[in-house]
Amino acid sequence: MSKQQPTQFINPETPGYVGFANLPNQVHRKSVKKGFEFTLMVVGESGLGKSTLINSLFLTDLYPERIIPGAAEKIERTVQIEASTVEIEERGVKLRLTVVDTPGYGDAINCRDCFKTIISYIDEQFERYLHDESGLNRRHIIDNRVHCCFYFLSPFGHGLKPLDVAFMKAIHNKVNIVPVIAKADTLTLKERERLKKRILDEIEEHNIKIYHLPDAESDEDEDFKEQTRLLKASIPFSVVGSNQLIEAKGKKVRGRLYPWGVVEVENPEHNDFLKLRTMLITHMQDLQEVTQDLHYENFRSERLKRGGRKVESEDMNKDQILLEKEAELRRMQEMIARMQAQMQMQMQGGDGDSGALGHHV
Amino acid sequence: MSKGFPETRTDAAMSELVPEPRPKPAVPMKPVSINSNLLGYIGIDTIIEQMRKKTMKTGFDFNIMVVGQSGLGKSTLVNTLFKSQVSRKASSWNREEKIPKTVEIKAIGHVIEEGGVKMKLTVIDTPGFGDQINNENCWEPIEKYINEQYEKFLKEEVNIARKKRIPDTRVHCCLYFISPTGHSLRPLDLEFMKHLSKVVNIIPVIAKADTMTLEEKSEFKQRVRKELEVNGIEFYPQKEFDEDLEDKTENDKIRQESMPFAVVGSDKEYQVNGKRVLGRKTPWGIIEVENLNHCEFALLRDFVIRTHLQDLKEVTHNIHYETYRAKRLNDNGGLPPGEGLLGSVLPPVPATPCPTAE
Numbered sequence: 191m192s193k194q195q196p197t198q199f200i201n202p203e204t205p206g207y208v209g210f211a212n213l214p215n216q217v218h219r220k221s222v223k224k225g226f227e228f229t230l231m232v233v234g235e236s237g238l239g240k241s242t243l244i245n246s247l248f249l250t251d252l253y254p255e256r257i258i259p260g261a262a263e264k265i266e267r268t269v270q271i272e273a274s275t276v277e278i279e280e281r282g283v284k285l286r287l288t289v290v291d292t293p294g295y296g297d298a299i300n301c302r303d304c305f306k307t308i309i310s311y312i313d314e315q316f317e318r319y320l321h322d323e324s325g326l327n328r329r330h331i332i333d334n335r336v337h338c339c340f341y342f343l344s345p346f347g348h349g350l351k352p353l354d355v356a357f358m359k360a361i362h363n364k365v366n367i368v369p370v371i372a373k374a375d376t377l378t379l380k381e382r383e384r385l386k387k388r389i390l391d392e393i394e395e396h397n398i399k400i401y402h403l404p405d406a407e408s409d410e411d412e413d414f415k416e417q418t419r420l421l422k423a424s425i426p427f428s429v430v431g432s433n434q435l436i437e438a439k440g441k442k443v444r445g446r447l448y449p450w451g452v453v454e455v456e457n458p459e460h461n462d463f464l465k466l467r468t469m470l471i472t473h474m475q476d477l478q479e480v481t482q483d484l485h486y487e488n489f490r491s492e493r494l495k496r497g498g499r500k501v502e503s504e505d506m507n508k509d510q511i512l513l514e515k516e517a518e519l520r521r522m523q524e525m526i527a528r529m530q531a532q533m534q535m536q537m538q539g540g541d542g543d544s545g546a547l548g549h550h551v
Numbered sequence: 552m553s554k555g556f557p558e559t560r561t562d563a564a565m566s567e568l569v570p571e572p573r574p575k576p577a578v579p580m581k582p583v584s585i586n587s588n589l590l591g592y593i594g595i596d597t598i599i600e601q602m603r604k605k606t607m608k609t610g611f612d613f614n615i616m617v618v619g620q621s622g623l624g625k626s627t628l629v630n631t632l633f634k635s636q637v638s639r640k641a642s643s644w645n646r647e648e649k650i651p652k653t654v655e656i657k658a659i660g661h662v663i664e665e666g667g668v669k670m671k672l673t674v675i676d677t678p679g680f681g682d683q684i685n686n687e688n689c690w691e692p693i694e695k696y697i698n699e700q701y702e703k704f705l706k707e708e709v710n711i712a713r714k715k716r717i718p719d720t721r722v723h724c725c726l727y728f729i730s731p732t733g734h735s736l737r738p739l740d741l742e743f744m745k746h747l748s749k750v751v752n753i754i755p756v757i758a759k760a761d762t763m764t765l766e767e768k769s770e771f772k773q774r775v776r777k778e779l780e781v782n783g784i785e786f787y788p789q790k791e792f793d794e795d796l797e798d799k800t801e802n803d804k805i806r807q808e809s810m811p812f813a814v815v816g817s818d819k820e821y822q823v824n825g826k827r828v829l830g831r832k833t834p835w836g837i838i839e840v841e842n843l844n845h846c847e848f849a850l851l852r853d854f855v856i857r858t859h860l861q862d863l864k865e866v867t868h869n870i871h872y873e874t875y876r877a878k879r880l881n882d883n884g885g886l887p888p889g890e891g892l893l894g895s896v897l898p899p900v901p902a903t904p905c906p907t908a909e
Contacts, residue, residue: 237732
């Protein structure tokens, strides 16, 4: 603060400039060096283009040796969890991206137990983080918690299916859900609008909590505000994925070639792919924060309330306590009755048996 | 004198060596002899004309069932096939319908006329199929419905005083809609087709085929065909019912190359190259439903309506219905249902064997 400080820390225009406004830059530099971690889960029926979309989003091939099982094999299969990690670097910024895939979801004839595996995976990651956080060596905690879940909705239906509703309600308190309408090139624009509206209505009707983009701060610039507004208005995003380069209008674009035209993946008039990518990138930090501040904290408080006991459910606990309390009450009432009887005997007897009052129940 | 036209013979003399031109006979011409204009051509071939007139007068029944998950475009496709609003969705413009909790069977009948021929078309829809979380045995209501129609027909047939023309409510054709995932069939598809291909003619159809590019489409079709074969599912036209070589070659081509048909349905018209066509308009182009380069709707329509309509009915009557009937009679101890119980009351399905009068 004194003028003897080296000149680089004094801004000659504003005396009294301390310099901690530089802090965000330092944080930024440190984070860039450390790199970012992000875990994305994709859930949806087979054949909705999940893998293609992930490959398109991150311009990579996450599934090089993929074998698609036939229907007869699918009958026997249960839901699997497959996590693949890839390190992406762009302009010096490192991202360690983990994509958690859930093959087998929605395939079986009876999908009642479809989501148990998925929910236990999410809980396991929370459990592990809680354990690490409470441990002695907290320097290198690896964050494998699921920060975001892309839930793929079929474009063929008229809205949400019973399975969609049941699954989203089961995990909306554990993870940020981003609903995505897959294979959007099946729909005309009118059909798309109708489907989006229908889905939003049904989400509200069933009280499903999906991830809400935070509103732009009032001090952000107009462009950013406008962009956020557009993004919010397009949820759920209807996307098309592809990594094939097609020749269209003289240039090479990523798209799908049909006899009646070319669907361009990165054309905002054709689908919402760019919006989805923008949302994911600009809100990666926010998704992590909500996971930490909301979902993880929920999990943590529930877990700590239960303590070390391996109790199945809260309700059973309460019932047990109630029963125990009732039993105790009865015991006390019996004890009081006995003591009263003894007192009466004493008063009647005259020469009390000193032992009568002395003995314990 | 005519100017180069063939001379019409107005003179009475008829040469014995050069017979008059006569209508092309169905049987080869017999050698001409005196008084020959009555021999050689019998007129058997006119029976075709007689049958045609009869059919036109009486009209015919056709019952088509559509099965598949909700949203695969079943109703739209049926409307497109028959170029009229014949499906369940047409009767109530209510696209906000909820998915029913169990499989329902809804049959809607219409009379369509074309070229003097009347067709009583019944479309049987199955909302709720495959839409629940637990879809076990969801094909059972459908199987039950099909067997009930056979039972109805059997009862009429067995009556002492039979109706002249038994109303035919049996399901002649079942279009099964496969979801265009691009991967393979779903376990539910396999189970349904395994159970039902034995009681009804199933025609598998790939719905909403505008989801797939040409390569994806042909790969998917190949994979589906292979899966159906590996699992022993006989869809229509079944190999074992090909009657002769001509049928076999024609049907083989359909079975091995065209089926399952990858279709797109639409009831909206757009202007393309100066013509009004049925199609779907997207920001990247217009998908023409009847254009063979875009989808195989025209093939399906020709197959079901223009070439194999009668055969579908025949296979249903001669094979599926007969199988059902034989089973029922066997259960009844070899007697037609109705006998053994004073002939008036039919035993419930499946019947307990009745004591035969010795």
